[in-house]
Amino acid sequence: MPAYAAKRFAVALLVLFVVSVLTFTFTNVAVDPAIAIAGEGATDAQIERLRREYGFDRPLYVQYGEWLSGTLAGDFGTSIRQRRPVLTMLAEKFPVTATVGGLALILAFVVAVPLGMVAALRPNSWIDRFALGFAVVGMAMPTFWFGLVLIIVFGVTLHWLPVSGTGTAAHFVMPSIALSYYSIPIIMRLTRAGMIDVMASDYIRTARAKGLLPRTVLFKHALRNAVIPVVAVAAVQFGHLLAGSVVVESVFALHGIGYMAWEALHAADLPVIQAVVVVLAGFYILLVFLSDLLNAFLDPRIRIA
Amino acid sequence: MTALLEVDGLSVTFPATAGDFRPVRDVSFSVDRGETLCIVGESGCGKSLTALALMGLLPKWARRDARRLELQGRDLVGLTERQLADIRGRRMSMVFQEPMTSLNPAYTVGEQLSETYRRHYLSRRGVARDRAIYLLETVGITAAASRLRQYPHQLSGGLRQRVMIAMALICEPNLIIADEPTTALDVTIQAQILHLLSALQKRFGMGMVLITHDLGIVARVATRVAVMYAGQIVETGTVDEVFANPLHPYTQALLRCIPVPGRVKRGEHLGSIPGAVPTLMGDLGGCHFRNRCAYAHAACAPDPILMNEVTPGRGYRCVVPAAICAARGHGAAA
Structure with a gap:
């Protein structure tokens, strides 16, 4: 197990390194930072002076090295537009996105796994059909549209929940629901398929033949094996949730990372764009790493590195 | 004294709109303590489903009927899933x-x-652990204590089957049902596992139902034999009776298919049974073997053929009198 963990961690670091190189290269090729800093109406001479002043005239790999050492020390540079440290901005916005994303993921699991299990145990029953319908609707409905429907029903008509902003816990309810519904179908269908497979397996028959109680068979012997594929996609799902977060944040006017990225892109605010991409990628890679570890814990066959 | 296991009129039905599928039909047998009953038959004859029906492990949509199904005098028919779970693994295991x-x-x-x-x-973990080590040693696994920490994928097929046997025996059941326990194993391991099973059966004084398609296994371990064909038991008896004096045409044909050293010459064709097994849908009417039987005649259909009991525990399912059957079977005796 430690050998396996070390190997996965090394891979994670390597991926993160490649992501940082690609991000830094592509953003610098796409946008000339000197022009972005100089702003509209600047003369060529002014831009050239800025380029030398900031060191943008040096080779890209030298600039990357400088940026990397800064980033590793926790210094993501300064926002061109807001003139504030990027780290401070991240610290402000990240909790909002993490809260919505985390709540959405938990909600998705809490709804999808039991629903998938029940659907698997009673295939073709009314509850299985209901779950399938629920999943199809979730797959078909765009997140922003579902968010707007929630706003109209629970915010405007019923006045149960606040429509926008991040003031109280109640503000996070609708965004989390809107975002979670995107992940529910896939988690539920995977749980159902995994559970049906496992329940038909020889070792479940063995467990019953040993006289184990139905609940032991179900929760100890079946569920653990059934969720292995689900755990593997959970990290990928969280990545989708972070991406979906950009949409949800704009629908509900939450000022999170998504909103910040959107603003930075419009202003060609290079340090912010780089930081957002690298932080989100890092977060995603961390989750994939954790889900690898969890899977290795659940399935001893994976532990052999 | 009542038998350890009494089965009378056991049937398994899978209801379907196109007609019921009936893979096990009116199967009756009994097993005593310390006795090994071999149920022998070809693939699809219903022997595995018979075993699952005894354990109550049939798929949910299957229907099980029996006039009597008793383990140690206790009726198994009307039990709830919970009551059955108390018996499985403790009184009978598989x-x-x-x-x-x-x-x-x-x-x-x-x-x-x-x-x-x-x-x-309901014992403490330490007690159960010691018991597990003891059972692993009993089934011939060395370094038992360190094996406890291993996962199934780290063991070979033979070792895994030994673990399965240890698991089946851990509560010292009265009855053990073994469904082709050696079929998936290497030939050299087969003999070891078989030897182990029959040694343990004697040591613990259990009754055993061994299901197999291998007549060689039957000859080695069985006390009594039940030959199954197309969902029915067609012949029962002690292993000596059935092998020396087979009565049913199917048993006779089956025995002609085995090579016997010294009697079958090199290059000579082994026996085979022409035709195919009937589909077990609905009512077959008459003898199930009649389409493949060399002696089939008008009396073989349409009425169901009943089991003829020659002596208690010795029977065959054919309309022909036992003396004539015995004379026909003379050449087939192994």
């Missing part, structure tokens, strides 16, 4: 055909062994 997939890949061997013991005896 060893399956597929050792590679019959153990849960997510738990250690030790956990899967001791949970069975803890389930039935």
Whole structure:
């Protein structure tokens, strides 16, 4: 197990390194930072002076090295537009996105796994059909549209929940629901398929033949094996949730990372764009790493590195 | 004294709109303590489903009927799932055909062994662990204590089957049902496992139902034999009676298919049974073997053929008198 963990961690670091190189290269090729800093109406001479002043005239790999050492020390540079440290901005916005994303993921699991299990145990029953319908609707409905429907029903008509902003816990309810519904179908269908497979397996028959109680068979012997594929996609799902977060944040006017990225892109605010991409990628890679570890814990066959 | 296991008129039906599928039809037998009953028959004759029906492990949509189904005088027919679970693993247990997939890949061997013991005896973990080590040693696994920490994927097929046997025996059941326990194993391992099973059966004084398609296995371990064909038992008797004096044409034909050293010449064709097994849908009417039987005549249909009891425990399902059957079977005797 430690050998396996070390190997996965090394891979994670390597991926993160490649992501940082690609991000830094592509953003610098796409946008000339000197022009972005100089702003509209600047003369060529002014831009050239800025380029030398900031060191943008040096080779890209030298600039990357400088940026990397800064980033590793926790210094993501300064926002061109807001003139504030990027780290401070991240610290402000990240909790909002993490809260919505985390709540959405938990909600998705809490709804999808039991629903998938029940659907698997009673295939073709009314509850299985209901779950399938629920999943199809979730797959078909765009997140922003579902968010707007929630706003109209629970915010405007019923006045149960606040429509926008991040003031109280109640503000996070609708965004989390809107975002979670995107992940529910896939988690539920995977749980159902995994559970049906496992329940038909020889070792479940063995467990019953040993006289184990139905609940032991179900929760100890079946569920653990059934969720292995689900755990593997959970990290990928969280990545989708972070991406979906950009949409949800704009629908509900939450000022999170998504909103910040959107603003930075419009202003060609290079340090912010780089930081957002690298932080989100890092977060995603961390989750994939954790889900690898969890899977290795659940399935001893994976532990052999 | 009543028998350990009494089965009378056991049938398994899978209801379907196109007509019921009936793979097990009116099967009756009994097993005493210390006795090994071999149920022998070709693939699809209903022998495995008979075993699952005894354990109450049939798929949910299957229907099980029986006039009598008793273990140690206790009726198994009307039991709830919970009551049945109390009996399974403790009073009767089962060893399956597929050792590679019959153990849960997510738990250690030790956990899967001791949970069975803890389930039935509510003992502490340490006690159950000692018991698991003892059973692993009993089934001939060396370094038992260290094996407890291993996962099924780290063991060979033969070892896994030994673990399955240890698991089946951990609560000292009165009856063990082994469904083709050696079919999936290497030929050299087959003999070891078979020897082990029959040694343990004697040592613990259990009754055993061994299901197989291998007549060689029957000859080696059986006390009594039940030959199954197309969902029915067509012949029963002690192993000596059935092998020396087969009565049913199917048993006779089956015995002609085995090579006997010294009697079958090199290059000579082995016997085979022409035709195919009937589909077990609906009512077949008459003898199930009549389309392949060399002696079939008008009396073989349409009425169901009943079991003729020659002596208690010795029977055959054919309309022809036993003396004529015995004369026909003379050439087939092994």
